[in-house]
Amino acid sequence: MEVLRAFVNSPIGPKTTHFWGPVFNWSLPIAAFLDTKKPPEVISGNMTAVMCGYSALFMRFAWVVQPRNLHLLVCHACNETVQLYQLSRWIKAQQ
Amino acid sequence: MASSKLQALWNHPAGPKTIHFWAPTFKWGISIANVADFAKPPEKLSYPQQIAVTATGIIWSRYSTVITPKNWNLFSVNIAMAGTGIYQLTRKIKHDYFSEAEPAVASE
Numbered sequence: 001m002e003v004l005r006a007f008v009n010s011p012i013g014p015k016t017t018h019f020w021g022p023v024f025n026w027s028l029p030i031a032a033f034l035d036t037k038k039p040p041e042v043i044s045g046n047m048t049a050v051m052c053g054y055s056a057l058f059m060r061f062a063w064v065v066q067p068r069n070l071h072l073l074v075c076h077a078c079n080e081t082v083q084l085y086q087l088s089r090w091i092k093a094q095q
Numbered sequence: 096m097a098s099s100k101l102q103a104l105w106n107h108p109a110g111p112k113t114i115h116f117w118a119p120t121f122k123w124g125i126s127i128a129n130v131a132d133f134a135k136p137p138e139k140l141s142y143p144q145q146i147a148v149t150a151t152g153i154i155w156s157r158y159s160t161v162i163t164p165k166n167w168n169l170f171s172v173n174i175a176m177a178g179t180g181i182y183q184l185t186r187k188i189k190h191d192y193f194s195e196a197e198p199a200v201a202s203e
Binding site: 016017018020021024025027028030031032034035038041042044046047049050051053054057058060061064065066067 | 113114115117118121122124125127128129131132135139140141143144146147148150151153154155157158161162163164
């Protein structure tokens with residue numbers, strides 16, 4: 001219970017936008033995960049490659065921003081993973 | 096002089112020596128990629144992806160004004176993301192639900 005209370009009142013807790021920003025950011029890896037079940041023709045090579053660079057940079061950003069945002073870091077780590085997978089599917093479909 | 100203004104920018108807490116500059120700058124790539132995808136036929140657009148781009152653009156515009164350092168570069172890039180996402184969504188919705196005598200509608 002104490003852990004929960006500490007979280008709710010923390011600088012990146014649910015009373016702050018530092019929580020809700022990353023919550024919405026989860027829509028990106030979730031969308032990509034849904035798209036892994038679809039044929040590779042719906043993958044945008046441009047967008048996916050950019051997402052790979054974007055999440056790599058934002059993992060670093062999440063670490064150094066004030067307040068430090070581990071929630072955001074995890075979100076971007078997941079996005080990086082799924083976007084790299086989608087990129088590999090797209091590359092394979094080009095051959 | 097002009098050089099001291101440039102120096103002030105160069106040394107800014109969200110300036111080009113920091114990730115607070117490069118992360119948002121790279122994020123422009125998402126909007127640019129989306130603009131390139133304006134040419135794609137709507138059948139090839141992904142609802143989940145465009146909804147995600149729009150939603151994150153909107154909420155991150157707010158987020159970027161309350162973090163330290165405050166980041167206008169991040170703010171403007173998220174406004175652009177929301178804009179391109181909304182445009183792509185209207186294109187796709189128009190195509191799927193409002194075009195006349197389309198076989199795509201029959202298969203819905």
